[in-house]
Amino acid sequence: MGTNFERYRVKAGTKVDLGKEPTRGDDAYGGDKDAGYARLDALRDEIAELQDRLYAEEKHKVLIVLQAMDTAGKDSTIRDVFKETNPQGVRVASFGRPTDEELAHDYLWRVHKYTPAAGHIRVFNRSHYEDVLVVRVNELVPEDRWKRRYGHIRDFERLLVDEGTTIRKFFLHISKDEQRERLQERLDIKEKHWKFESGDLRVRERWDDYMAAYADAIKETSTVDAPWYIIPSDRRWYRKLAVAEIVLETLKDLDPKYPDPPDNLHHIAIPD
Amino acid sequence: MGTNFERYRVKAGTKVDLGKEPTRGDDAYGGDKDAGYARLDALRDEIAELQDRLYAEEKHKVLIVLQAMDTAGKDSTIRDVFKETNPQGVRVASFGRPTDEELAHDYLWRVHKYTPAAGHIRVFNRSHYEDVLVVRVNELVPEDRWKRRYGHIRDFERLLVDEGTTIRKFFLHISKDEQRERLQERLDIKEKHWKFESGDLRVRERWDDYMAAYADAIKETSTVDAPWYIIPSDRRWYRKLAVAEIVLETLKDLDPKYPDPPDNLHHIAIPD
Numbered sequence: 001m002g003t004n005f006e007r008y009r010v011k012a013g014t015k016v017d018l019g020k021e022p023t024r025g026d027d028a029y030g031g032d033k034d035a036g037y038a039r040l041d042a043l044r045d046e047i048a049e050l051q052d053r054l055y056a057e058e059k060h061k062v063l064i065v066l067q068a069m070d071t072a073g074k075d076s077t078i079r080d081v082f083k084e085t086n087p088q089g090v091r092v093a094s095f096g097r098p099t100d101e102e103l104a105h106d107y108l109w110r111v112h113k114y115t116p117a118a119g120h121i122r123v124f125n126r127s128h129y130e131d132v133l134v135v136r137v138n139e140l141v142p143e144d145r146w147k148r149r150y151g152h153i154r155d156f157e158r159l160l161v162d163e164g165t166t167i168r169k170f171f172l173h174i175s176k177d178e179q180r181e182r183l184q185e186r187l188d189i190k191e192k193h194w195k196f197e198s199g200d201l202r203v204r205e206r207w208d209d210y211m212a213a214y215a216d217a218i219k220e221t222s223t224v225d226a227p228w229y230i231i232p233s234d235r236r237w238y239r240k241l242a243v244a245e246i247v248l249e250t251l252k253d254l255d256p257k258y259p260d261p262p263d264n265l266h267h268i269a270i271p272d
Numbered sequence: 273m274g275t276n277f278e279r280y281r282v283k284a285g286t287k288v289d290l291g292k293e294p295t296r297g298d299d300a301y302g303g304d305k306d307a308g309y310a311r312l313d314a315l316r317d318e319i320a321e322l323q324d325r326l327y328a329e330e331k332h333k334v335l336i337v338l339q340a341m342d343t344a345g346k347d348s349t350i351r352d353v354f355k356e357t358n359p360q361g362v363r364v365a366s367f368g369r370p371t372d373e374e375l376a377h378d379y380l381w382r383v384h385k386y387t388p389a390a391g392h393i394r395v396f397n398r399s400h401y402e403d404v405l406v407v408r409v410n411e412l413v414p415e416d417r418w419k420r421r422y423g424h425i426r427d428f429e430r431l432l433v434d435e436g437t438t439i440r441k442f443f444l445h446i447s448k449d450e451q452r453e454r455l456q457e458r459l460d461i462k463e464k465h466w467k468f469e470s471g472d473l474r475v476r477e478r479w480d481d482y483m484a485a486y487a488d489a490i491k492e493t494s495t496v497d498a499p500w501y502i503i504p505s506d507r508r509w510y511r512k513l514a515v516a517e518i519v520l521e522t523l524k525d526l527d528p529k530y531p532d533p534p535d536n537l538h539h540i541a542i543p544d
Contacts, residue, residue: 105435106387106431106437107435108431109385112381112385115378117377155424159424162417163378
């Protein structure tokens with residue numbers, strides 16, 4: 001049996017203590033991984049079907065934000081939730097270190113460009129939240145400046161919502177122990193070497209600072225219309241399943257429909 | 273003698289009645305047009321000098337917004353205030369009818385792209401304000417939707433200001449009689465024929481609706497850090513002079529400075 005993944009939604013105004021939020025989920029399908037993956041297969045098809053309608057309808061805009069510590073599985077979540085969809089209507093925007101031109105503008109400038117058009121799903125692999133996460137932890141701007149950003153971000157997402165965007169934000173929550181194992185795998189397994197970056201270890205050293213920054217960011221910006229979900233992510237199948245279920249529910253609520261054909265379609269004869 | 277153009281600034285929270293705001297200014301240089309133009313010449317050089325420093329310093333971002341009814345002189349104001357500046361650091365963005373791609377996004381999407389980078393002056397010839405002006409008058413979106421936009425716009429400009437942008441907004445205010453004369457000129461003078469568009473007459477028919485829309489937009493969005501100025505614009509020289517004086521004061525307040533050279537510059541020998 002499934003489970004109620006909506007309980008991972010952070011209600012607006014709630015205090016967030018990530019130390020108390022589960023990182024390991026196994027309460028779906030009696031913890032049976034194979035059953036979970038079977039369900040994920042079915043979810044993918046349903047998501048793809050609804051995405052096709054969404055694209056045809058050209059009415060709703062959908063923005064999915066993924067944030068997480070390294071190794072938590074942002075990339076594989078994107079792949080495994082959206083791989084049956086049409087890439088023409090589903091695009092991923094990855095936000096790494098900003099370019100000089102991006103730094104010369106406000107921090108939402110580069111992000112706004114990539115917000116979805118009507119009919120599209122856009123997935124943010126990292127996002128404007130880095131500007132209150134890594135920027136805060138590494139003190140790249142003064143505190144009074146990053147603190148004002150919570151308000152900017154709420155306002156920005158409010159604009160998007162008011163103008164027709166549906167927003168869901170996911171924090172893929174792993175434990176520090178689980179991260180150690182995954183980083184070790186990247187050192188041990190030849191095919192995973194390419195994923196290893198020594199910079200990840202410096203980020204890991206600041207684990208507690210990042211948890212504090214995430215907790216504040218989630219608390220300050222989880223709103224009724226642009227909610228955060230804290231997804232237990234130590235188990236891969238559970239994390240993907242949870243995100244897929246929530247994405248599917250989101251699309252179902254939008255109830256996208258193929259547009260009506262013009263009335264006279266059956267009168268049209270295709271010329272030889 | 274000059275005059276205090278700061279009095280055209282709309283204080284935050286003030287009610288705006290455009291019927292009571294002057295469209296004809298002549299209280300500078302005793303109304304002497306030639307003296308006004310001589311001063312404008314000097315202002316242009318000062319503006320260009322400060323713009324060069326601003327560009328070199330790469331610190332401040334400056335956004336100038338121009339809005340007006342047709343024929344009020346947006347284009348010639350831009351030309352005559354900025355023509356001595358370096359086009360590399362001063363760019364104009366003109367916002368006409370949105371493209372399909374622009375319409376598929378929120379209305380600030382196309383505008384945000386063109387906000388200035390550090391060291392740059394960006395002039396908006398029309399702007400996001402059209403989304404509470406022409407959009408309102410022609411009922412292109414429902415009232416509850418355009419009414420929410422005042423808040424979006426305040427939030428958006430607040431973001432820009434918090435992240436280092438200086439904003440000045442100008443409404444070039446002409447009388448309906450003056451517009452009639454100028455439209456007639458476009459019909460009468462061969463070299464001005466190209467400027468005439470019959471659509472301008474349809475806009476003129478809705479004059480009072482536009483005045484009401486402008487009054488609300490200015491009242492709702494004139495803030496301490498992103499103020500509107502209502503510039504009497506029936507007299508061309510006075511309008512250009514007023515904008516140039518305010519732009520110059522704005523740049524002076526930023527006090528841009530050429531960056532210090534590296535200490536050891538005088539030790540450097542250029543190789544043959």
